[in-house]
Amino acid sequence: MMKISEHVLCAFCRLERRVYTKKSVGWTNVLKAALAAVLLMFIIWQRIEPRAVIFFAIFLAMAEVFIRLRWRMSLPCPHCAFDPLLYKVDREETVRRVITKLNQVRADGRHLFKTQNPLEHLPFVHKNSNDGLRGQGPAAKPSAKTENRILSRQV
Ligand SMILES: [Zn+2]
Numbered sequence: 139m140m141k142i143s144e145h146v147l148c149a150f151c152r153l154e155r156r157v158y159t160k161k162s163v164g165w166t167n168v169l170k171a172a173l174a175a176v177l178l179m180f181i182i183w184q185r186i187e188p189r190a191v192i193f194f195a196i197f198l199a200m201a202e203v204f205i206r207l208r209w210r211m212s213l214p215c216p217h218c219a220f221d222p223l224l225y226k227v228d229r230e231e232t233v234r235r236v237i238t239k240l241n242q243v244r245a246d247g248r249h250l251f252k253t254q255n256p257l258e259h260l261p262f263v264h265k266n267s268n269d270g271l272r273g274q275g276p277a278a279k280p281s282a283k284t285e286n287r288i289l290s291r292q293v
Pocket of ligand 1: 148149150151152153215216217218219220256
């Protein structure tokens with residue numbers, strides 16, 4: 139059976155988290171929807187009834203909506219709230235959410251006792267009068283391999 143989720147590294151805070159890779163219904167879902175429709179047909183009418191196709195369509199639509207929502211909701215990082223999909227369309231909103239989340243984490247203080255601390259791997263950013271904002275520190279320049287792994291697995 140195909141894996142529906144996998145562990146990836148967050149592109150922003152570099153912590154590991156789980157994302158769902160399955161975005162849409164597969165053949166197993168179609169089969170399950172058909173079986174459920176047939177079962178419901180025999181429970182309601184006790185014979186073969188063409189109206190059962192409606193149940194099949196409803197079950198399939200529900201499965202599609204559920205799988206879509208599950209995939210979309212697993213994308214934002216639970217540690218730093220970085221959302222790779224939102225980042226593609228609205229960078230400012232992504233930054234606002236990450237700042238809000240990290241401020242919450244700082245104010246909370248519980249991150250100090252956790253093994254997964256989102257503040258631990260953040261790049262140091264300082265203002266340089268010559269060339270504006272520049273990333274520094276160990277996390278500022280990930281290897282090409284790491285970067286590929288992070289980016290390709292998230293969207
Ligand atoms: Zn993160």
